[in-house]
Amino acid sequence: MVDFEKEEEIKKQEINIHLLLLLAVFVVATCGLIYELVAGTVASYLLGDSVTQFSTIIGAYLFSMGIGSYLSKFFNKHLIAWFVQIEITVGLIGGFSSSILFLMFDHVESFRFLLYALVGLTGILVGLEIPLLMRILEKKYEFKELVSKVFTFDYIGALLASVVFPLFLIPYLGLLKTSFLFGLFNIAVAWVLCLKFKEEIAWIQSLKIAAIISFLLLATGFAFSERIMNFAESMAFQDKIIFAKSSPYQRIVLTKNPREYRLFLNGNLQFSSSDEYRYHEALVHPALEFLSNKKNILILGGGDGLAVREVLKHQEVEKIILVDLDAEMTRLFKSNSMLTALNEKSLSSKKLQIINEDAFLWLKKNKQEFDCIIIDFPDPSNYSIGKLYSNSFYRLVYQSLSDSGMCVIQSTSPYVARKSFWCIDTTLQSVGFNTQAYHAYIPSFGEWGYMMALKNRNYILPDSFRKDLRFLNEETLKQLFIFPKDMQKVPAEVNKLNNQVLVHYFEEEWANYQ
Amino acid sequence: MKRREFLLSGLGLGIVLSSQFSCKKGNSFQVKFADDYASRGHLLREPKFNKPSTTFKENILIIGAGISGLSAGRRLKKSGINDFKILELAKESGGNSISGKNSISNYPWAAHYLPIPDERDSELISFLKECNVITGINHENKLEYNEQFLCFDPEERLYINGHWQEGLVPHSGIEETDHKEIKSFFELIQFYKNAKGNDGKDAFCIPIKNSSNDSEFTKLDEINFYSFMQSKGYRSKYLFWYLDYCCRDDFGSSIQDSSAWAGIHYFASRKGKAANAESGDVLTWPEGNAFLANGLKSIIKEHLICNQLVYSIEEKNEMIEVLIYDFDKEESINYQCKHVILSGPQYINKRILKQSKKEELYNKFTYSPWMVANISLHQLYTNKGIPLCWDNVIYGSQSLGYVNACQQHLNLHENEKVITYYYPLSKGQPKQERELAYKRTEDDWKKIILADLKIAHPNIEESIKEIEIKLWGHGMIRPIPGLIKGDEIKEMRKPLNDRIYFANSDITGISIFEEAFHSGIDAADLCLENLSKNA
Structure with a gap:
């Protein structure tokens, strides 16, 4: 009797853990796509020309995910611990990505580099996630089961993200809060995994502390995102911004298109070089x-x-x-x-x-x-x-x-x-x-x-x-x-x-x- | 933008966030008390001064260099009198019209504006010409005011029902019945503004002495403003709030403590006309009425001695003996003089006059305590409604809100501001409020001020650079029922033996510039009359 009950218990726990891991796939997939959308939106806000921005961002992102997937083969031990660590990192970087981009927008020359560096980094980390998860789960499912389950959850997450992003997140939360919120979701996944696999993770304490600190940072960012946005306004320019600087009195922005330069002071057009x-x-x-x-x-x-x-x-x-x-x-x-x-x-x-x-x-x-x-x-x-x-x-x-x-x-x-x-x-x-x-x-x-x-x-x-x-x-x-x-x-x-x-x-x- | 660059140079988000955290905990800024002379005054309670070693002779001594003392001095000077001195307790003249200064702006410590005066007030008009406030007369014979001193637009706003509305009379989000009562009240005021008594004089006039003595109007001084309004059938809580605010603003006393005559006078006495201003307009300066006090002072400055505490005035045969303590020389001095103009408040006179007036006269004179704070800040954000005005009031608050000391600055961009926050302690009895006020620490006041301002500016604490606080133990005379038109005040105005004269706004019943100014002139005129008699 006792043995049977124990077995049942273990079985139940197994199922719970499987569900949990699949849920993690879902969350991770949603977050990943959100970061991509955020980067594309920020780029088209700030640099204009949304078709170009979106397609290059998506391309760069998918390619970086490919790099991530490739790199995953170099992770051999402590898979769960590594996964948790990646979650925390991706949560931090993804969560702060839009704030960093808005704040760095002043330094125009380096802005594109920064944008693609962030997109690349997030892509690599997100690219690592699914392969690692599949390997964690590989001994628990048959291969065809595993592939079917993981990718189903992956794509459902992607669908969810692409629907809620334009309909709810951007109108109600705005870009900065959206990034912070999904950063928090990544941290939540890391935290839950820490609790569930406390025996299997070697450096559990430091991971937990890292998760808590990251959580606090992201939550603070979320709370102060209005303020961060005030630091980094000026999204209303159609053309490419070639110079932007705030003097003690006003914000000076110079934009360029093939035909003309335009000077804006505090967002108001002062002149166009064409007329x-x-x-x-x-x-x-x-x-x-x-x-x-x-x-x-x-x-x-x-x-x-x-x-x-x-x-x-x-x-x-x-x-x-x-x-x-x-x-x-x-x-x-x-x-x-x-x-x-x-x-x-x-x-x-x-x-x-x-x-x-x-x-x-x-x-x-x-x-x-x-x-x-x-x-x-x-x-x-x-x-x-x-x-x-x-x-x-x-x-x-x-x-x-x-x-x-x-x-x-x-x-x-x-x-x-x-x-x-x-x-x-x-x-x-x-x-x-x-x-x-x-x-x-x-x-x-x-x-x-x-x-x-x-x-x-x-x-x-x-x-x-x-x-x-x-x-x-x-x-x-x-x-x-x-x-x-x-x-x-x-x-x-x-x-x-x-x-x-x-x-x-x-x-x-x-x-x-x- | 320094802050932004700082954030970026580190790119350490930890730095961003930890600095944000420290904001949350409370931006640390200095809260301090400004110079206070109450302790000097308190020496009068038990005078222990050394016997004077020096004796001076002086024909006329004016005691106190507030507006009334300065105005008396100006009158003497303009009449060709040169043998007089003005003694002041504080380190500078001005009384309630003193000001402070920091790197951002000048700012007032109390009185801070003057309504466009009545054209008939020729004394005041000629003084305003002297100090370039009135610049000329137009072709229609109307006065032209210096537009740098006419309060700049936007003038007033009220924080009510979650946003800033234009003007101080509540109108945003209130009921139709309230609107009707408010309208009807202003119609009533229009009646009193035009009304004349059976003696042909205006029912309500500035200065008060020119108002009618017709009992039809003077009887309004026997009841308080609250009962008067009730008896007229007014019930609107918004209207009552507004009237209470006005009483506290001009008198430092609540609507229940102010007489109906005084309350109506506030509205019905401003009759100024000008080529380029309306009767409701006001003149103001970053330093407040210190501008006017300095205008008066410039005429008599060689007669002024500051840091002088008068502790005894005694009539002795031919001369009046005035004993003072000089805080600069740290010694007592004996002045032997023929005439004394006492321009301090009556609660001080009571202590220093050896042959003072009857004790019960003084009981009628009560004074409201005030706290005034000058707050320097980086930015003042307006979330909803009208942008920053000159006068900014929060509906329902115990304070009177704040005045933008930088309103009359001409320059385009200002990253920092000084606002002057006014808080009359009118809730309880003056004596208790005064004692309580002196017990409060800088931190107590800081809490009171912030709790109030945060109603309208939730993030204000982060922009504050400094708060400077000043307490006025006896800030203003309270026009309680029976004061202005009573017998006591008349008795109090009477000179003693044709050689000690009284000048102060408290013996007119209302603490405003015009009253003090005229009170000084009247005392000086009585003195001049006796001088010519004796000559």
Whole structure:
């Protein structure tokens, strides 16, 4: 009786262990495919071109699994212990893979290498798993049983992963949490095996400790994945990112496609190399061609040096001061050969003085007088930038202009943000300027607006206009001043520091547009 | 981004995680008490000073360099008087309008704004012109304010029902009946704002002395604001919260402890007009009202002596004997003077005047204790609703929320901020609250502040760099029923023998800049009158 019961017991345990191992196959297969999908998704987010990314990632992954399978023959003893160890390692690497990729994205040059290294490593480890498991189980099943069982569970796991990944995991958990979660599953398999096979594993204690530490690391990662994501945003770029850097003030991202470069500051497009000449010619030349006195020029914002490039086309200009808060911007556009080709090394001009200070504070203490002030700030999308479009700021601009001087201001889109555009006009007039609005079509931006503000006189079309430009000439200049009905002046309040109406208008108008 | 680079340079995720763990345990930052002069004041309880070895003669002595003392000094100076001194207990002038400073910003330690004043308040208008707050007059004869000092937009937000709404009057997620009551309350206020008494004066006016004495309105001082609202049929808990918040904000006393007259005055007395501002707008500075205090000080600075504790004032025949202890020279000094303007609060005067007023008069004067904390931090995230404003209030909190000291900064990017957190200790009786407050350690306060701020900013602890705390044992006079329009306050304002004059906001009933400013002028005018009589 006793013997029979004992036998039954052992049999039962055997079955449990078999089931357990097959369950491990299932989990391991699911995790493996998830890591592959995560890598493919991260790559297509960050590098664009999802077809290429996915197929190369899948190829590299499957090939690495092949290497893993090949390597499995070198494992001869302690199979379960090795399996547990591989589980822990694959859980850690797979779990952290997406975080590492997001965080390392800054270092663009090495990014691809890192991506494929991680994919390769995960692939090799996952490739080791199934052969090792089959060998653990080989004495417990007949060969045909074994192959049938293991691969059935393997492919069911793969199906599950490929279904839940796009439907549930990405929408509800996001990439980082998904990786951490499946890393935790790998660790769970390792832990359960540790408990079940405690007699058969030689270095059980150290494996257990490793599993606990890995579990804690992954759980913490899971808990903090939002924070990690904040470190590594910027997934919204279509094109290849060739430069990305965060200065203390903003995130500078430069992307490239076969046709053009694009510069993004905090995710907002600043220019495209294919049509920026339109924007900058329209910003600079209508004012400078009009002015007879143009020795001293002040440029506020515009650290890319593109406005400076246009200003330098006027031989009469003797001195240019460029005030841009972000030293990283001016350094980049002064030193990077690709970018200096674009701005024609304007930032290295002897006529130019670069000042990396806050424009409002600098202008407040400024004592010099300028013949022309060119203002190229970002759009007034928040309260901080809104201050730079206020009547208080324009009063300082007024004081810094010579009597015959004028300023020109990039003024967002009169088509999309009509009230915002004309609010800038009203605000300039409220401090005593005579204004002249105009607009140009920039394909990457759409209809774009500018405002000229003059002291003591009105703008008149210059008698002649330079002929060396790509966009503007005497004829096209005239067209800039014609406002179609849907962009004509609408009443707006004066933008002040204590009402910030412009920011309110701007928010409303762009929200409707998007 | 330094942090990010640091993380990457190691690429050790262990480092990432252990640093995250340490955040969880609590970012360690310094919590400290700012300079406090209460201990100097406490020496008055049992004065043990050496006999003065030096004696000075002075025509006029002003005691206390808060707003009222400085304002009295400015008045004397502008009237051609030069033989006076102003003595101040603390190491700097300003009283409730002092400020602090660190690498990020200046910040206030108490009073921090001034509503656009009434155009009829010519004294205040001319002072504001002196310090370039008013820059001119437009073609319609309206005053133009310096827009750098008009509070920048966005001005106010309230954390209520899980998000930040615009403005402090609750409107987000409240019932229709509450909306109706709130609307009706503001209509009532509009009535009081326009109302005039049978003497032709405004029912509610700043300064209070220009308000009507018509009993129709003055009788409102006999009941508390809570009972008044109840009797008018108001029941909305949101409205009552808001009114209680306003009482605690301006008086440091709850809606039950404040008189209805005072409560209505808060809303119905602001009648400022300007070319470029509305009556509800306020003037503010990173350093708060220290800007105004410094404007007053600049006129009289050669008359000001700080670190002086007055411990006795005694009328003796021709002269008044004022005994002081000089903390700088560490000696007692005897001043023999003809006139004294006492611009300190009455609970101090009671201790230092040898021939003080009747004991029971003083009992009417109670003061609310306050705690103010200036918190330096890296970032302040807003999860839901309106972004950071000048005034940020948490619905239902015992505190008044916080003010962004950097609101009036002009520069575009600021990675760090200072916020000033206000906490009136208005729950219990002032005496008990005061005793309790002085017993609390830095750590006790830290817990109180964080527990409150975490309601709206769950992760705030991680961004804090430093907390500096200041206790105001007697922060503000409490306009309890019967104070403002009672007999005691009138008695307290009366000079003694035409040579000791009183100036302080507590003898007007409300602790605001305008009252202190006028109180100083009035005391100086009485003094000037007697000077010319004697001459």
